[in-house]
Amino acid sequence: MFKGPGSAECLQPGFSPGGQGRGRRGGEMTAERPGTVLLGRPGRPPMLGCGGVCRAQDFAAIFLLLLSAAIFGAKTENDFSLVQPLVTMEQLLWVSGRQIGSVDTFRIPLVTATPRGTLLAFSEARKMSTSDEGAKFIALRRSVDQGSTWSPTAFIVDDGETPDGLNLGAVKQREPRKGRLIVCGHGTLERDGVFCLLSDDHGASWRYGSGISGIPYGQPKRENDFNPDECQPYELPDGSVVINARNQNNYHCHCRIVLRSYDACDTLRPRDVTFDPELIDPVVAAGAVATSSGIVFFSNPAHPEFRVNLTLRWSFSNGTSWRKETVQLWPGPSGYSSLTALEGSVDREDQGPQLFVLYEKGRNYYTESISLAKVSVYGTL
DSSP: OOOTTTSSSSOOOOOOOOOOOOOOOOOOOOOOOGGGGEEEEEEOOOTTTTEEEOHHHOOOHHHHHHHOOOOOOOSSSGGGOOOEEHHHHHEEEETTTSSSOSSSEEEEEEEEOOOOOOOEEEEESSOOSSSSOEEEEEEEEEESTTTOOOOOOEEEEETTTOOOOOEEEEEEESSSSTTTTEEEEEEEEETTSSEEEEESSSSSOOOOEEEEEEEESSSSSOOTSEEEEEEEEEEOOOOEEEEEETTTOOOSSSEEEEEESSSTTSSGGGGGGGEOOOOSSOOOOOOEOOOSOOOOOEEOOSSSSSSSEEEEESSSSSTTOOOOOEEEEEEEEEEEEEEEEEEETTTTTEOOOOOEEEEEOOSOTTTTEEEEEEETTTOOO
């Protein structure tokens, strides 16, 4: 299914499909530039409720590939005064309704970039319905020209009947634990809350780090109980890791839960759990990424109740406050989103950083399609 780590962009289709509830993001890791690890469903270690971690042997090639390549030559100086995000392009990558490979619904978008600047877009190809549970493939499209054109859809993993999904993780680029792979996900009733899986040997083996349990632990949750859910980790310039999490039962607010670890997710302390009232959220999986210069970007449907108004925000203060300016990517139905950035030289050409937002988008329902928006961070064409 995958070529070895010597290949620059090695994902290949394994087969074609035969054949919403609430989408789940399990793990699959792309270990590369600050922050991206894709994880699916490995048999070990024990499963996270988000579907666990994908079969480790199937994805080891991805980890080794991306870790073997050079990290982007990204800027480290403060470039905050240059930030004027501007959408320069948008296109649909997947359309639901049995229009592509007889797939009923495409959901759970993920986007990442390899060290060579290739964009990889993933989604769940749900074979028979919009439901989280049921047969699905993992779909992939690839772009080698910064999102202008894309390869045909390849179906690279068959999840069978397992109700799991996808999630982006993080790769530590700074001490402590430089090079560590981190993927975090939400648990089941038996192990609820947010927990992280860690690897210090490029994905060859995994172990549990710490976690934050829901309250009451091990019992069904009610409205306003503490129940952190789908989440996105990213690394800050000081080496700490932030985990931006879905607030499943609206504990404290209709906003995001923010966890922070200072030891590469060996521990997650209750004292480091906060809530961000500026990040209003309708209970959804959101996108978050930090650039090498310390700009934090966040995307979600910015509404307290409904999945509408997909909005991009940014912060110059490690996410402790957010700029008043925002970019509305889509006013209508919109759901899950994912972020990645290209920084520094790409194809031997220096350019300003480019942000890519892959998100669920529709006119009547957010499950109608998955769209990619390209954003110039400095507002240049």
